[in-house]
Amino acid sequence: MLNIQVKDQRNLVTEAELFQAMKDAAPILARAQAGEAKYADSQGWLDLDKWAGDRWLKEIEALADRVRKTSDAFVLIGVGGSNNAARSVIEALADGSGCEIIYAGNTLSPHALNKMLRSLEGKDYCIDCIAKNFETLEPGSSFRILREAMAKKYSPEEAARRTICTGTYGSSLEELCRAEGYTFVPFPTDVGGRYSAFSYVGLLPMAVAGIDIRALVRGGAEMAARLHAEGAESNLALRYAALRNLYNRKGYTLEMLASFEPQFRWFNKWWVQLFGESEGKDGKGIFPVAGEYSEELHAVGQYLQDGAPLMFETFLDVEEPTDHLIIHADGKRDFFDYLNEKDFWDINRAAFEATVTAHSGKMPCVLLKVGALDASHFGQLFYFFQFACYLSGEILGINPFDQPGVEAYKGWMFKALGK
Secondary structure: OOEEEEEOOOOOOOHHHHHHHHHHOHHHHHHHHHOOHHHHHHOOOOOOHHHHOHHHHHHHHHHHHHHHHHOOEEEEEOOHHHOHHHHHHHHHHOOOOOOEEEEEOOOOOHHHHHHHHHHOOOOOEEEEEEOOOOOOHHHHHHHHHHHHHHHHHOOHHHHHHOEEEEEOOOOHHHHHHHHHOOEEEEOOOOOOHHHOOOOHHHHHHHHHOOOOHHHHHHHHHHHHHHHHHOOOOOOHHHHHHHHHHHHHHOOOOEEEEEEOOHHHHHHHHHHHHHHHHHHOOOOOOOEEEEEEOOHHHHOOHHHHHHOOOOEEEEEEEEOOOOOOOEEOOOOOOOOOHHHOOEEHHHHHHHHHHHHHHHHOOOOOEEEEEEOOOOHHHHHHHHHHHHHHHHHHHHHHOOOOOOOHHHHHHHHHHHHHHOO
16 A cells, blocks of 8 residues: 655655644545535546446456457557556556557657557557547547548448447537447546546556456555545645645645656656646646656756756655566676676665655655555556545645646647638
């Protein structure tokens, strides 16, 4: 189970300050635990049984099994919240036991789209167009070119059998499915895209890739039970939310999510979207960035250590080894004999601990202890950060569920395209 530890050599936030901030936010926590009427159209994720209960899991597993039996690849057509959660788990944990997952609907680059189409050559595949609002340009345009590609490869009946759409009931996407005979599955109307990991949106692609979605949901349920039971004085999500808002008030306006495991590469993108889209409004918000260490210590490490004091770091600290690899002596004079017979897990761990020690002298460092890198812990992380984002947004004084600023560029884009 997740836990938080703070490393801050300058003690910028004292335990007394944090305790008071958590106490002050107790009413926010109580409202979040109960669910708020004003957010009723956005809180379908609070109770995992609503969209990830046994009934839904059986449906998802059956559909995923059908896809795996007929396909080498599965094309996930989606952008932002419609693909980030699934991709973060698939890219971290997929072991080849399921279909290859290919991503579309997240770019308008012809080079990238042609590369995606070439990757499907010689493969049998199914596609899943995920779109809560079937007006978004990236998935809508990718869906068109993939339908065209399928029409060249399969009969109309077979292409229809291989086409899945995840959308809202009553939408134009559902109408298209009914007209063309595509399989339609629900995108919850009361769950925003960035909160949709525990629904058809995230779980179907994961299941197709061979991920144990029941373990993931169990992990999320365990975290939900914990966060709904803990009071303000000990609540893990409230502690994190209060800390980040205290740092923000002290001038630390950027948060870097960092880890020493590249398996978190796509999870970082999910986290950046969650907090960026949820909190960046009304002229407020902590700007979310991500660091993949140790590589980026050789890219932004200098700035982190000696640059302007703008940010604090949250480290995902994986406690159980993800793998092992020993460096053996080879008798050659390369001056790396100090590594003889050492495990890369221990070497990576030494780099992690050294970085935290160095950085915590410059900026606050929050260590989120993650027991292991597996489906259950990904489920815990999804629910923890979603709930913490809700609390943090409320502390900040903004609506953590809307995203009015996302629409600004779309008007100009649609005008340029003649819509």
